[in-house]
Amino acid sequence: MHEFRFEPVQLPPSAQTLRNDVRAFIAEEVAKGAFTPSRNSWSSFDAEFSRRCGERGYIGMRWPKQYGGHERSALERYIVTEEMLAGGAPVGAHWVADRQSGHQILRYGSERAKQTILPKIAAGVCFFSIGMSEPDSGSDLAAARTRATQVEGGWKISGTKVWTSGAHRTNYLIALARTSPKEEDRHAGMTQFIVDLSLPGVSVRPIYNLYGGHDFNEVVFDEYFVPDDMILGGVGMGWKMVTGELAFERSGPDRFLSTYQLLLESIRALGPDPDDHPANEIGRFVAHLATLRRMSTSIAGMLERGAQPIVEAALVKDVGTAFEREIPETFRHLIPTEPTLGDGASYPELLGMTILRAPGFTIRGGTREILRGMIARGLGLR
Amino acid sequence: MSEIRDDLLKTVDRIFDEHCPREVRESAEAGAWPAGLWRALEEVGLDRAALPEDAGGSGIDFEDAMFALRRSAYHGAPVPLAETMLAGRLLAAAGIEVPPGALTVAPVRASDRLAFVRAAAGSSVAGAVHRVPWGNLCERAAVVGELDGKDVVGLVSTAGTVVSVDKNLAGEPRALLRFEHAQLLALAPFEGARARLEAEGALYRSVQMAGALERILEYALQYANERVQFGRPIAKFQAIQHMLAVLAGQVAAASAAADAAVEASRLAPDEFAVSVAKSRVGEAAGKGAEIAHQVHGAMGYTREHNLHYSTRRLWSWRDEFGNETYWQTRLGRVVAAQGADALWPMLSRL
Numbered sequence: 001m002h003e004f005r006f007e008p009v010q011l012p013p014s015a016q017t018l019r020n021d022v023r024a025f026i027a028e029e030v031a032k033g034a035f036t037p038s039r040n041s042w043s044s045f046d047a048e049f050s051r052r053c054g055e056r057g058y059i060g061m062r063w064p065k066q067y068g069g070h071e072r073s074a075l076e077r078y079i080v081t082e083e084m085l086a087g088g089a090p091v092g093a094h095w096v097a098d099r100q101s102g103h104q105i106l107r108y109g110s111e112r113a114k115q116t117i118l119p120k121i122a123a124g125v126c127f128f129s130i131g132m133s134e135p136d137s138g139s140d141l142a143a144a145r146t147r148a149t150q151v152e153g154g155w156k157i158s159g160t161k162v163w164t165s166g167a168h169r170t171n172y173l174i175a176l177a178r179t180s181p182k183e184e185d186r187h188a189g190m191t192q193f194i195v196d197l198s199l200p201g202v203s204v205r206p207i208y209n210l211y212g213g214h215d216f217n218e219v220v221f222d223e224y225f226v227p228d229d230m231i232l233g234g235v236g237m238g239w240k241m242v243t244g245e246l247a248f249e250r251s252g253p254d255r256f257l258s259t260y261q262l263l264l265e266s267i268r269a270l271g272p273d274p275d276d277h278p279a280n281e282i283g284r285f286v287a288h289l290a291t292l293r294r295m296s297t298s299i300a301g302m303l304e305r306g307a308q309p310i311v312e313a314a315l316v317k318d319v320g321t322a323f324e325r326e327i328p329e330t331f332r333h334l335i336p337t338e339p340t341l342g343d344g345a346s347y348p349e350l351l352g353m354t355i356l357r358a359p360g361f362t363i364r365g366g367t368r369e370i371l372r373g374m375i376a377r378g379l380g381l382r
Numbered sequence: 383m384s385e386i387r388d389d390l391l392k393t394v395d396r397i398f399d400e401h402c403p404r405e406v407r408e409s410a411e412a413g414a415w416p417a418g419l420w421r422a423l424e425e426v427g428l429d430r431a432a433l434p435e436d437a438g439g440s441g442i443d444f445e446d447a448m449f450a451l452r453r454s455a456y457h458g459a460p461v462p463l464a465e466t467m468l469a470g471r472l473l474a475a476a477g478i479e480v481p482p483g484a485l486t487v488a489p490v491r492a493s494d495r496l497a498f499v500r501a502a503a504g505s506s507v508a509g510a511v512h513r514v515p516w517g518n519l520c521e522r523a524a525v526v527g528e529l530d531g532k533d534v535v536g537l538v539s540t541a542g543t544v545v546s547v548d549k550n551l552a553g554e555p556r557a558l559l560r561f562e563h564a565q566l567l568a569l570a571p572f573e574g575a576r577a578r579l580e581a582e583g584a585l586y587r588s589v590q591m592a593g594a595l596e597r598i599l600e601y602a603l604q605y606a607n608e609r610v611q612f613g614r615p616i617a618k619f620q621a622i623q624h625m626l627a628v629l630a631g632q633v634a635a636a637s638a639a640a641d642a643a644v645e646a647s648r649l650a651p652d653e654f655a656v657s658v659a660k661s662r663v664g665e666a667a668g669k670g671a672e673i674a675h676q677v678h679g680a681m682g683y684t685r686e687h688n689l690h691y692s693t694r695r696l697w698s699w700r701d702e703f704g705n706e707t708y709w710q711t712r713l714g715r716v717v718a719a720q721g722a723d724a725l726w727p728m729l730s731r732l
Contacts, residue, residue, distance in 0.1 A: 006637065283657065283709065290654075295638045315634055372628070375627035
């Protein structure tokens with residue numbers, strides 16, 4: 001029987017200084033008109049902003065200095081990410097590379113991969129996508145059919161990835177491919193490859209989302225060549241690495257702050273002296289948010305200690321994304337308006353954009369149902 | 383887990399194993415004082431565990447005392463441990479010597495007011511107070527109110543004050559007491575006494591609910607693994623697995639919220655953290671109890687199964703010392719008044 005414990009963390013003494021630095025940076029950016037907080041989410045892509053984050057040392061914070069990192073702790077990194085999200089900063093360009101890909105390369109990459117790629121990620125000029133899902137392999141990742149065959153000096157990849165966010169603008173992706181036929185253990189025989197999207201043999205086509213936005217892509221590999229030193233970990237280690245990545249992917253503040261800007265604008269719209277009912281709903285959301293933040297920072301503490309809190313991360317994502325989705329559903333009753341298509345320039349547009357994005361929250365990064373299955377396994381039920 | 387927590391866990395578990403069999407629970411619900419159980423708690427000093435050492439405390443941290451309270455709630459203990467701790471802390475904070483024995487507090491209902499009167503022969507208190515937890519079985523109560531425009535805390539005997547006794551859903555007594563110029567055994571000024579009583583009461587109920595939630599998750603997991611239908615344990619059905627995953631999420635969130643509030647309230651209750659805890663844990667109590675019962679089917683609806691000792695407490699405690707709406711509205715008003723831009727600094731302070 002598994003008991004989930006979210007032990008408290010002690011933030012480092014540098015926490016408040018770091019927080020103030022990030023807040024000052026965001027305020028400066030907003031003041032010079034670089035972005036409007038309410039229009040952003042962690043999927044907003046702004047390469048120039050990412051470069052300035054790199055200059056400030058806000059990317060690759062935990063990595064060794066020899067690879068462009070800053071040798072800071074998981075909790076310090078946590079503070080920067082939550083301040084960015086709370087401030088509505090357009091962090092989408094570097095988000096995936098900073099959150100998970102860079103960490104994977106540092107841990108499992110060849111020396112050449114580490115030396116050529118990590119410093120660029122940390123500088124905020126090199127961006128990543130995630131190459132896991134396929135047309136017939138979504139929640140069931142082990143069903144992946146993209147195949148890599150060994151050739152002289154490396155591997156050739158053929159197959160198709162889908163829902164590849166940002167691939168039309170990122171530099172690399174990490175592709176999960178089958179390197180030996182399916183065995184009884186269906187998780188065996190999978191390998192992760194670093195794919196340079198600027199090289200021949202890979203093409204990227206848009207898949208427009210429900211509101212006409214271009215974030216998703218279909219990425220097709222046709223005999224794409226990957227040299228041996230761009231394999232992550234060993235051949236056949238892909239599954240283990242993918243699941244290890246999930247604790248990073250699922251436990252962060254990006255799993256409960258996706259609709260934070262709508263919460264803020266709703267509080268603003270309701271004014272300093274709301275009626276009982278709106279005050280009650282605001283209070284409820286704040287109580288949820290404070291609790292989620294505590295659970296999420298606790299996981300950052302576990303990561304810091306080198307643990308792999310995969311089930312705890314699944315739990316935070318399940319609870320966190322349910323919370324994110326409630327925010328538009330509640331405020332549409334309290335601030336009656338007709339949601340409007342647009343980019344979030346007004347309250348009706350912000351509400352509209354949030355409603356249209358909301359279905360994705362409980363799908364991306366592992367569906368709610370997959371997460372609950374993992375939690376059930378953690379509880380000893382499977 | 384620290385060594386002291388480990389010891390506390392073993393001690394509390396042993397006491398409840400030895401002194402809280404089913405007959406004791408049932409007789410307590412019928413109105414009897416569980417003397418043996420209470421004596422066992424007193425013998426190890428749990429009744430005074432939350433007191434500062436110089437006020438007669440047992441020298442353990444406040445957080446460890448709250449851990450013991452939580453564990454007693456895990457066992458569904460039919461004793462006024464929270465109330466005794468609460469009254470003791472209040473008296474000690476006001477500089478009043480904490481008497482031995484089980485204690486309670488009043489008023490606990492927002493609309494109740496006690497009148498304090500100073501006289502040459504000694505001060506007294508008057509007025510009716512509703513739903514006083516264990517008020518008929520605790521010999522003394524810590525009472526709060528105003529005297530000459532100043533907040534005060536007093537200590538009073540409950541002898542002869544019991545008008546009637548209601549029960550909460552768990553069968554715990556909630557008494558109507560009427561003080562008719564009852565002589566105060568002690569009186570001291572204490573700024574913000576009433577607010578402190580309310581917030582600290584809400585904190586303790588949050589901690590207790592977190593303990594009871596932990597228990598119902600254990601019951602539900604155990605039952606799902608044992609109960610066979612359609613040829614396999616119901617734990618193997620995806621529908622049941624997902625319900626239990628949601629229950630685990632509620633329990634984990636409740637624990638996190640209660641722990642955060644305890645940490646922030648070592649010296650005195652932190653209003654923000656307590657508002658968060660009573661709101662979040664109260665919500666988890668309702669949602670969690672619903673799932674635990676659904677998983678148990680008809681068996682959990684019987685008196686025979688132990689589940690109800692925990693769920694009836696959850697359904698009671700969430701409404702005591704302010705329900706979710708009370709604390710959420712209060713929290714929402716603070717947030718709205720300070721404005722959207724102040725929210726993040728407030729959240730990230732913790």
